[in-house]
Amino acid sequence: MKYALTGRMSKEVDRFTIDKMGVPSLVLMERAAVSTAMKVAEIVALFRRNVRILAVCGKGNNGADAVAAARILSWQGVAVDIAVIDDDRKETEEFATQMTIAGNSGLNFVNVSAIPEYDIIIDGIFGTGLSRNVEGIYADVIDLINCSNNVVVSVDIPSGIDSETGAVLSKAVKADATVTFGYNKVGNMIYPGKELSGEVTVADIGFCPEAIKTLNPCMYFTEDDLRKIPDRKAYSNKGTYGKILVIAGSRDMSGAAYLSGASAYRTGAGLVEILTYESNTDIIKKLLPEAIVTGYNEDNYCCMLEKSLKKATCVILGPGLSKDITAHNITEEVLKRCEVPLIIDADALNIIAEDISLLKSYSHVAIITPHIGEFMRLTGLTKEELLKDSVAAAKCFAQEFNVILVMKNAVTVVAEPCENGRAYINSSGTGAMSKAGMGDVLTGVIAGMLSLRIEPFSAACMGVYLHGIAGEIAEEEQGSHSVMAGDVVNILGKAVNK
Numbered sequence: 186m187k188y189a190l191t192g193r194m195s196k197e198v199d200r201f202t203i204d205k206m207g208v209p210s211l212v213l214m215e216r217a218a219v220s221t222a223m224k225v226a227e228i229v230a231l232f233r234r235n236v237r238i239l240a241v242c243g244k245g246n247n248g249a250d251a252v253a254a255a256r257i258l259s260w261q262g263v264a265v266d267i268a269v270i271d272d273d274r275k276e277t278e279e280f281a282t283q284m285t286i287a288g289n290s291g292l293n294f295v296n297v298s299a300i301p302e303y304d305i306i307i308d309g310i311f312g313t314g315l316s317r318n319v320e321g322i323y324a325d326v327i328d329l330i331n332c333s334n335n336v337v338v339s340v341d342i343p344s345g346i347d348s349e350t351g352a353v354l355s356k357a358v359k360a361d362a363t364v365t366f367g368y369n370k371v372g373n374m375i376y377p378g379k380e381l382s383g384e385v386t387v388a389d390i391g392f393c394p395e396a397i398k399t400l401n402p403c404m405y406f407t408e409d410d411l412r413k414i415p416d417r418k419a420y421s422n423k424g425t426y427g428k429i430l431v432i433a434g435s436r437d438m439s440g441a442a443y444l445s446g447a448s449a450y451r452t453g454a455g456l457v458e459i460l461t462y463e464s465n466t467d468i469i470k471k472l473l474p475e476a477i478v479t480g481y482n483e484d485n486y487c488c489m490l491e492k493s494l495k496k497a498t499c500v501i502l503g504p505g506l507s508k509d510i511t512a513h514n515i516t517e518e519v520l521k522r523c524e525v526p527l528i529i530d531a532d533a534l535n536i537i538a539e540d541i542s543l544l545k546s547y548s549h550v551a552i553i554t555p556h557i558g559e560f561m562r563l564t565g566l567t568k569e570e571l572l573k574d575s576v577a578a579a580k581c582f583a584q585e586f587n588v589i590l591v592m593k594n595a596v597t598v599v600a601e602p603c604e605n606g607r608a609y610i611n612s613s614g615t616g617a618m619s620k621a622g623m624g625d626v627l628t629g630v631i632a633g634m635l636s637l638r639i640e641p642f643s644a645a646c647m648g649v650y651l652h653g654i655a656g657e658i659a660e661e662e663q664g665s666h667s668v669m670a671g672d673v674v675n676i677l678g679k680a681v682n683k
């Protein structure tokens with residue numbers, strides 16, 4: 186597991202390492218600059234000819250990093266110049282020091298108007314210290330970089346991205362690569378910042394690890410974390426891995442129930458029961474003969490529900506459920522009676538959005554998986570309000586409604602329901618997964634993780650990560666336009682064992 190910091194947190198990590206541990210600021214900066222120079226050197230090697238590099242710098246420490254990287258490259262024999270965006274802003278002490286060293290080293294200083302003449306730009310205009318919208322000469326320089334045909338390497342974060350949210354603060358550099366220091370930045374992980382960062386390298390520059398202990402940074406997973414999925418015990422039977430009850434489907438809607446149930450099986454569930462509208466039972470039995478399939482109708486749903494709930498160790502409610510009166514009644518009944526972890530998705534969330542008090546009154550573990558549209562209905566927020574700071578919105582909702590919130594988007598965020606709860610930012614997945622049925626698969630994968638006895642918040646995070654990895658493998662096999670939810674179900678095994 187890795188951590189991603191906001192700019193404010195980065196500053197605290199800097200301060201802790203510098204003030205409390207006594208590591209000089211310039212030592213950290215030298216390592217940041219070496220890491221940046223190494224990335225630039227890698228890119229230079231791809232050109233197979235002499236290239237011209239320009240470090241474009243503000244007068245903060247992000248600019249100081251870029252000046253230092255330019256000097257290191259110049260000492261390596263690469264042709265590098267420096268352009269400083271000059272306004273009446275006060276320079277930092279480190280910036281002044283780096284400029285003196287660069288001057289002593291004979292580096293050439295040019296005007297920013299020369300940007301289009303260079304092959305590679307080192308973007309050190311703003312880093313995590315950006316605190317407001319980019320305007321005036323800064324906006325002009327960013328425009329010039331973006332419309333010039335050069336390769337851009339951003340220092341720490343593309344200039345203009347809000348490190349806390351990934352939002353563009355009116356203008357931002359579009360980087361091909363970003364070298365970020367110590368920990369990834371939230372702004373590099375959430376769109377549009379994620380797209381503008383290009384390929385992100387996280388470089389260790391010697392921050393003291395103690396520093397993040399009091400900060401509650403966001404978490405993310407890498408493929409190493411897949412090793413944490415527990416092995417299957419030899420001394421076990423189907424009961425060891427729980428019984429997942431999938432309450433899904435409605436008249437003539439059987440696919441969602443199948444996708445959800447099959448995904449739970451593929452990720453570890455011992456037994457899956459699908460409780461669905463009676464007209465779906467035959468088809469689901471054919472699609473998934475391993476499942477117990479029980480049908481209900483408008484008259485007997487209550488009694489069927491009671492029987493099935495008694496045996497379940499985890500419940501999925503909502504995929505393809507519809508919003509008819511029976512679906513309303515089922516949703517209310519489940520929220521009243523269910524006493525095991527409950528994963529709520531799709532139509533059940535839309536029903537809850539009509540009366541949010543239903544969610545508030547639920548007192549057991551709930552994991553809700555709205556996509557952005559469903560989350561807007563649940564909260565009444567507009568898309569702009571929500572995406573302005575999606576991590577904060579997710580944390581706030583999770584805490585208020587005491588639910589583990591999986592906010593599905595191109596970058597899914599998971600938030601824990603407590604004060605100062607954890608937040609997880611997902612790094613797996615692909616645009617190939619923008620297809621119907623993917624959400625149904627996700628509910629099953631999360632249920633699968635729960636059936637392996639992973640604690641609920643981690644099960645939600647791991648489920649999201651695994652689902653994304655399966656989508657990536659499916660894309661490799663099928664191509665980006667052709668992946669369907671059923672392909673992801675069938676590839677889950679490869680993802681678990683990756």
Ligand SMILES: NC(=O)C1=CN([C@@H]2O[C@H](COP(=O)(O)OP(=O)(O)OC[C@H]3O[C@@H](n4cnc5c(N)ncnc54)[C@H](OP(=O)(O)O)[C@@H]3O)[C@@H](O)[C@H]2O)[C@@H](O)CC1
Nearest residue numbers: 210213214217245246247311312313314315316317318341
């Ligand atoms: N030892 C360390 O500390 C290490 C630091 N490291 C590096 O430092 C970076 C953070 O440096 P930083 O804090 O100096 O902030 P930075 O991003 O350079 O810019 C701040 C300047 O911009 C200004 N400003 C803000 N918004 C503006 C706007 N819209 N338009 C115009 N001006 C605006 C702001 O002015 P003010 O808001 O005060 O008016 C201030 O002058 C970090 O990303 C990493 O690269 C690494 O080397 C590791 C060791």
Ligand SMILES: [K+]
Nearest residue numbers: 311340342344
């Ligand atoms: K930058």
